[in-house]
Structure formats: structure tokens, C-alpha cells
Amino acid sequence: MTTLTLKLQPKAPLEGEAITPDNFLGKPAAAIAGLPAMHGNEPALLGDFFQVDGDGSEEIVLVGDLRRVKSIAAGMTRGTVIIQGDAGMHLGAGMRGGEIKVYGNAGDWTGAELAGGKIYIRGNAGHGLGGAYRGSRRGMNRGLIIVDGNAGNEVGAVMRRGVIAVAGNAGDFTGAFMIAGSLIVFGQMGIRAGAGLLRGSIVSLKPAELLPTYRYACTCRPDFLNLIYQKLKREGMSIPDGCATGAYKRYSGDFNRSGKGEILIYDQR
């Protein structure tokens, strides 16, 4: 296990993309401390801001208020990153494998364009969770993101595959322009959920105001949801009673596009 303890709070954003198990593997603590990290527009070293202890294994533990440390574990392909505190923007963006656990909040663009692996956030997440960067053709493409708290706007925007589960509320444009995949919000969704949805499933456990380009289909119990709930349970997420066996109102849409997507609203009756 390699432990990085924040010893100096960066004054400007610190680019933490060097902090991945792939980069740390096999390196002694001194070599890890010597890895480059841009501090604002000035070159710096990880060791300038972190106390590094450990042996360069596949497990990394980060301790401290890391809200100004960006792109932690971005692009990682294996191993585990545990963050004891809050994490900055772009956490795990583009990661392809491994696991990230955040025992705090995570900033905007967490898991953006994720291509594999798991991110579990015990607190809240910012905007663009699992989403696509501006101009990108697709967002998250495989993998799993779980948020125990709330998430910001554009959760799962242009998502292609994978599962995002938010235990709390999600902001506006949840699942906007989703291509496929599954997005579950146990709390309240903001306005314009599923705008431009091509295919895929958005599930809400609370009533939601839908765009007029959605049409009511039926009230049903989709079996695939059980698979997802079972998976989330295995990952340690608590699933509210009744939602695995309960009924859902199915709305097809967005008819501005193919109409082959769906929003499932838990039937509270």
C-alpha cells in the first residue's frame, strides 16, 4: 500500500494525473515523490505537496482535503485508489479498470468518459458525473459509478454503456443525450431528465416531471432492474425496500430522437 498524505495545500489546482496504481507500481516512495505534477502553470513534484509512504503497490491511499487536486487516478487501468477526504475535479476520468473509493465528496467531471472499473463516492458528486466532455461523442462507456449522496447536473450525459447509481438527488439534464446504459436515481431528478435520450434506461425512485417528448407506455416490473439492484447490493449500496419488486411507470422517449429509450418512474402506490 502506498499512502499519500497532503502536507501542503496547493494554492492553485494541482494536476494529479500521475497518481495512479499504474504509475506507482514497483516504485519506491522516493521515486513516487519525484513524479511530476503541474501546480497551476508551474512544474512541481508530488513530493512538494504529499508525504509519500509505502512500497509502490497496486493500492493507493490518499489522505487530506484534495479538492484542489485534479484528475486523480485519471486513466487508471488497475488497482485501488482510496481517498480519505474530498477529491477534486476529473477524478477517475477516462479510467479503464480498477476501483476508486472516496470517503468524502468528489468534484465535477468525476468518472467522465469512464471506460471501465468502479468508482464509489460516499459523499456527493459534482456536475458531469460519468458524462462526456464538451465536444465528445460519448461519455461513460462501461463500468460502474455509485454515489451515496447527491450529484450535480448532466449526470451520465451522452453515456454509452455501464451503470450509474445515485442514492440522493440528481441535477438537471440527468442522462441527457444518453446513447445507452442504465442510470438510477433514488432521489429526485432535476428538470429535463433524458433530454435527447437515444436508447438506455433512466430510473427514478421519485416522481419526475418529464419532457413532452416522452410518452407513457405501461406500468411494469422490468426484470433487468433486479440484476442491477443485485449488483448494487453486492457493491455495498443499500437498496430501498420494495423497489426491486415494485412496479414502474414506463415512458418511452425521447421522441425527438428514436424514442427507443425509456424513463422508469417507481410507482409509489
Next chain:
Amino acid sequence: MPCYINGVEILDTYAEAFGMWGSRVIITAVNRKWAHEAAAKMTGFATSVIACRCEGGIEADLEQTPDGRPGVSVLLFAPTKDLLQHQLIDRIGQCVLTCATTACFNGLPSEEQMSVGGQLRFFGDTFQSSKLIDRRRYWRIPVMEGEFLVEDKFGVQRAVAGGNILILGSSATVALEAAELAVEAMRRTHGIILPFPGGIVRSGSKVGSRYKFLKASTNDPFCPSLRGLVSSSLPEEVNSVYEIVIDGLDIGAVEQATRVGIYAACIPGIRRIAAGNYGGNLGKFKIHLHKVLEEGTPA
């Protein structure tokens, strides 16, 4: 060396079993009743490859299933992978897809996989959709009831079919009682099925016939009513014989089922336990009864 269990002679012979391809299908439903309905239909007319093209049966009730609902596991065996794939598609398509509330999953983690749900999806007539969860694809096929969920690919592996024991009793009543006890014990073995009705065969067959058009015919040396007419394999005091056929995902499971079946069948009134073979020329596997008993305990 003669071998006896509870005074019942175990003949020093062997069962001749064949290589097949096997798969495991998990069927879930809103309750166990509907899971069993689908499983029973799916494994109907699947006693012997001689005429059914495949052999199948219910392996077990499941406590844990992929979707958390009540479920059963079914094993299906066929001589080739292609035949097995066709049988899976036909039987799941006609018996599980059509059955109320069911969903269908692969139960065999195997490197070799074949497309099943990936073929059944076309029933959705372009309205089907899929979910990729933990690297496994599931097809959602819209149906009048709601939606049928079926896994894209099913695992397949080399398997063993045709393991068997013959229970020779002094009467039909006691032979049936012993066979039922054996079936009850054998069904606790993981990875096997007993494909015949109630797990028991009353009409074991031999290869070939006096009729040239027939591939298999009655096993006359073991028919009590033909004693005196043919070269009988039955001692004087035997008046009824039942066979239990065992198909398994591996030879170890078939041997274990053989072992527990023999022990369970040795009750008063049973004269001998034997096994069916074809002189060792046809089957890949020989399950020697004495060796099986020496190698393990009935538990």
C-alpha cells in the same frame, strides 16, 4: 472380490458412458411454481438422444439467482455443440420465453460459449434492447405480458451422459421403492440430472434390434418375462429391474451419483446392483461399480 452392501451383491461390472456437450440454464420466475413450470416444459421429451436429440432435466432448486427471484437450474446435454445450441434456442424459445414471469440465465461459467439469447432476440422484431452488466449481455424482448429477459450467451462444456445402475429386485414393488430411494439420494449431487421420468427407466435398451430399421430395442437379457427364451442375465429370484441413467457435467459428478445411488438402493428385497454396458466398445467412459465404491463414501 465379491462386494455386498446390506446383503445386496454389487456386480463387478461397469457402466459405459458417453461424451456429450452440456450446459446449465437458470430459470427464474415470480415464484417457484412458475420457474418449475418452465423448467418442466423445457426438459420435456428430453430423456434420451436416441429419439429426443438431447437429454435434460432439472438439476436443483436455487436459493441464489442472478435476479434474486426464485429459480431452478436445468442441465441439457447433446452429442454436439451445434445440436446443443439448437436445442437451447428451441426449448428456451418455446418453453421459457412463453412461460409467465420467467427470465433465463446462463448457469455455466465456461470459456466456450454459444449464442442463445442473441438468437432469441429476433423475436423482438427490432424492438428488443440489451443491457451489458458485469460483462454479460442480457436481451430484453418485449412480449405481451411485459418483457422477457434472457442472457446473450450460454456456456458449454464437455460432459458425460449415460452413466447408469441397474437395480434387480425380487418384485416390481421393492425394485421401485429402491429406485425411488436411489433417485432421492442421487438428486442431491451437484452437476447431474436423471433424465428419465421420475429419474427411473423401466425399459432399458440394447443397441440394435432384430428389426433392421431400429437403432435400439428392449434389453432382453434383463427382461424377467423373457427368462427361458433368451440368454438371461437375471438370477431366478429377480422379477423386476429398474435402471437409473445419470448425465453429468463431469465424470466425478456421475461417479458420485452412482455411489450414493448404489448405497441408497441396497434395501431388503433387492438382489443385485448391476450396470449397463456395450462391451466397452462404444462409450468413452467406464464407471466400474466396485472402483466407485472403493473411492468414496456415500455422503
